[in-house]
Amino acid sequence: MKKLGCGLVLMAIPFIFVAIILMGVVMVITGESNTTGSDAHSEIESEIDSDYTFNGVSPEIERYRSYFERYAKENGIEDHIEILMAMTMQESGGRLADVMQSSESLGLPVNTISDPELSIKQGVSYFANVLESAGGNTELALQSYNMGHGFIDYANEHNNGNYSKELAQQFSNHMKARLGWSVYGDPNYVDNVMRYLDKTEPDYAAGDADWALPLKNIRITSEFGWRTHPVTGERNTFHGGLDFGCTPADSILSVAVGRVVEAKHSNVGYGNYVTVKHGQNEYSRYAHLSSIGVSNGQEVNQGDALGKCGTTGSSTGNHLHLEHMTELGQAHQDKIDPKETLGL
Numbered sequence: 001m002k003k004l005g006c007g008l009v010l011m012a013i014p015f016i017f018v019a020i021i022l023m024g025v026v027m028v029i030t031g032e033s034n035t036t037g038s039d040a041h042s043e044i045e046s047e048i049d050s051d052y053t054f055n056g057v058s059p060e061i062e063r064y065r066s067y068f069e070r071y072a073k074e075n076g077i078e079d080h081i082e083i084l085m086a087m088t089m090q091e092s093g094g095r096l097a098d099v100m101q102s103s104e105s106l107g108l109p110v111n112t113i114s115d116p117e118l119s120i121k122q123g124v125s126y127f128a129n130v131l132e133s134a135g136g137n138t139e140l141a142l143q144s145y146n147m148g149h150g151f152i153d154y155a156n157e158h159n160n161g162n163y164s165k166e167l168a169q170q171f172s173n174h175m176k177a178r179l180g181w182s183v184y185g186d187p188n189y190v191d192n193v194m195r196y197l198d199k200t201e202p203d204y205a206a207g208d209a210d211w212a213l214p215l216k217n218i219r220i221t222s223e224f225g226w227r228t229h230p231v232t233g234e235r236n237t238f239h240g241g242l243d244f245g246c247t248p249a250d251s252i253l254s255v256a257v258g259r260v261v262e263a264k265h266s267n268v269g270y271g272n273y274v275t276v277k278h279g280q281n282e283y284s285r286y287a288h289l290s291s292i293g294v295s296n297g298q299e300v301n302q303g304d305a306l307g308k309c310g311t312t313g314s315s316t317g318n319h320l321h322l323e324h325m326t327e328l329g330q331a332h333q334d335k336i337d338p339k340e341t342l343g344l
């Protein structure tokens with residue numbers, strides 16, 4: 001294991017306890033694996049309820065699609081078929097018999113499964129297992145497939161159960177020190193798998209752009225538009241959002257289904273804030289939170305708690321500053337009055 005310090009090898013074979021024998025094989029095949037088409041499975045994709053599309057279309061992986069479908073269904077994770085195929089692309093490029101490199105999860109030595117179907121059956125079952133332990137968090141589950149269940153415990157202990165690349169690096173360092181190894185897993189595993197996937201951007205707001213209220217009880221304290229700034233006293237500043245009075249006990253709720261695209265901690269300006277993307281040209285932003293309860297990339301439903309009301313950043317008291325943007329980085333004057341979208 002001590003000889004595994006080569007970065008190239010790490011990129012190619014992220015699974016832990018990788019056999020040195022594999023190195024030559026995988027290094028050769030990664031050179032070829034970029035020659036991919038893009039039309040081989042479009043008719044099947046349309047039947048799959050997934051936010052992702054497998055783009056690393058390799059015939060070596062495609063030929064096993066029926067196995068992925070069968071065992072994903074058996075394990076109740078049929079919405080993860082594309083992810084499982086991307087993982088397999090990363091694990092073996094589909095060119096080894098143990099395509100998902102799953103022998104180790106059975107307690108066997110590396111690459112000892114000689115039947116691809118058995119490898120997929122075991123790999124899918126193991127992924128379903130870590131996905132459940134990860135509370136359905138795909139990124140956390142992926143990293144745990146690579147680094148073992150211990151990563152989930154580590155994330156629970158150090159990062160509120162959320163995945164981050166930094167955390168994966170920390171855990172890898174922690175395990176290397178503990179075991180005296182020079183390499184432990186691949187801290188870039190999530191990125192390495194995701195590069196084989198195209199994230200589809202569903203138009204969440206299609207047909208009905210109306211928003212639900214961002215607080216259980218609402219009280220508007222400052223309107224959208226031109227005003228005297230409450231902190232700087234400056235006249236004629238444009239207030240790009242709508243303010244609601246709230247207390248730190250109040251949860252801030254997502255106004256619609258979407259995906260978190262910003263979850264930032266700050267002491268200035270917006271303070272701690274979250275931005276949710278609802279569609280191609282529709283974003284909601286929630287500012288001055290005391291704490292943030294979601295992470296970047298997370299899918300949220302209408303009414304899901306994003307964090308708690310607060311007064312962080314440029315703020316004179318506990319309140320929610322809600323914005324409706326049609327693009328990120330938009331000038332305040334170009335934003336939309338949330339009152340309209342909320343139907344107030």
Ligand SMILES: [Zn+2]
Pocket residue numbers: 222239241242243320321322
């Ligand atoms: Zn405001």
